[in-house]
Amino acid sequence: MTRLVIDKLNFSYGETDAARDVCLSVDRGEFIGLIGPNGSGKSTVLKNLYRALTPDSGTVTLDGENLFSLSHKAAALKLGVVGQENDVPFDFLVEEIVAMGRSPHKKLFDIDNGDDRRIVRHALEHLGMADMAKRNYLHISGGEKQRVLIARVIAQECDFLLLDEPTNHLDIGYQLQIFDFVKRLGVTVLSAIHDLNMAALYCDRIYVLKSGSIVLQGRPEEVLTPKNIFDVYGVRCDTHIHAKTGKPAITFLPSGVE
Numbered sequence: 299m300t301r302l303v304i305d306k307l308n309f310s311y312g313e314t315d316a317a318r319d320v321c322l323s324v325d326r327g328e329f330i331g332l333i334g335p336n337g338s339g340k341s342t343v344l345k346n347l348y349r350a351l352t353p354d355s356g357t358v359t360l361d362g363e364n365l366f367s368l369s370h371k372a373a374a375l376k377l378g379v380v381g382q383e384n385d386v387p388f389d390f391l392v393e394e395i396v397a398m399g400r401s402p403h404k405k406l407f408d409i410d411n412g413d414d415r416r417i418v419r420h421a422l423e424h425l426g427m428a429d430m431a432k433r434n435y436l437h438i439s440g441g442e443k444q445r446v447l448i449a450r451v452i453a454q455e456c457d458f459l460l461l462d463e464p465t466n467h468l469d470i471g472y473q474l475q476i477f478d479f480v481k482r483l484g485v486t487v488l489s490a491i492h493d494l495n496m497a498a499l500y501c502d503r504i505y506v507l508k509s510g511s512i513v514l515q516g517r518p519e520e521v522l523t524p525k526n527i528f529d530v531y532g533v534r535c536d537t538h539i540h541a542k543t544g545k546p547a548i549t550f551l552p553s554g555v556e
């Protein structure tokens with residue numbers, strides 16, 4: 299069964315139509331990328347899915363059920379979210395932030411048990427953050443925060459991840475590490491991705507947003523062509539299918555280079 303179906307989702311911030319008749323579907327186990335220029339509506343669409351925003355119209359089903367009729371806890375058992383803003387307002391230790399990922403599995407006032415502590419430790423180890431467990435979250439770098447939030451969503455143990463540019467603070471080593479890691483989990487993923495070469499490497503299919511509308515969709519090699527990239531981003535590029543990855547590799551051309 300198709301896991302996520304978005305049908306004619308509309309959302310506006312006052313006068314700004316940020317999502318217009320967005321239709322999108324994600325099958326079990328797919329890794330789907332959402333790309334588009336700054337301000338094209340990627341975060342808005344994701345926020346409507348993780349219910350930081352409420353659509354003006356449209357329907358969303360998750361595993362055949364109306365997403366908006368699920369309790370927050372029921373949704374959190376299925377959907378893990380890493381949003382674009384990664385600030386938390388209070389002082390927490392890194393391991394406490396990751397332990398919050400366990401809360402959908404617990405009843406109110408349950409304390410963390412041995413299983414929870416093991417899951418939290420493993421999640422931190424996977425992200426190379428084990429030695430940071432006792433650090434204050436407010437006093438670590440943007441890239442480290444991003445890895446902590448990925449560890450939290452892994453500790454949540456859900457099989458569908460919504461990610462909003464999950465690697466935008468990370469150097470190339472950690473970008474590859476995070477995407478490789480998420481890919482190996484084998485879970486269903488819908489991720490806004492800033493970097494087109496990363497989208498090409500990891501996505502099974504890509505949706506392209508422009509001014510709040512989906513303008514293109516398909517496999518990376520269908521979507522990431524020089525013409526499409528020029529139409530959407532206004533930049534010139536060359537692309538070729540890379541001999542080793544079998545995926546499109548994009549080289550952007552600065553002005554003056556013909």
Ligand code: ADP
Pocket residue numbers: 311314316334335336337338339340341342343
């Ligand atoms: P993206 O994630 O693709 O960069 P966003 O979804 O953040 O795009 O933004 C889509 C549009 O909605 C942009 O025009 C942006 O300026 C506008 N927008 C985003 N957040 C708000 C907000 N809180 N209030 C008003 N307008 C907003």
Ligand code: MG
Pocket residue numbers: 340341342382462490
């Ligand atoms: Mg965004």
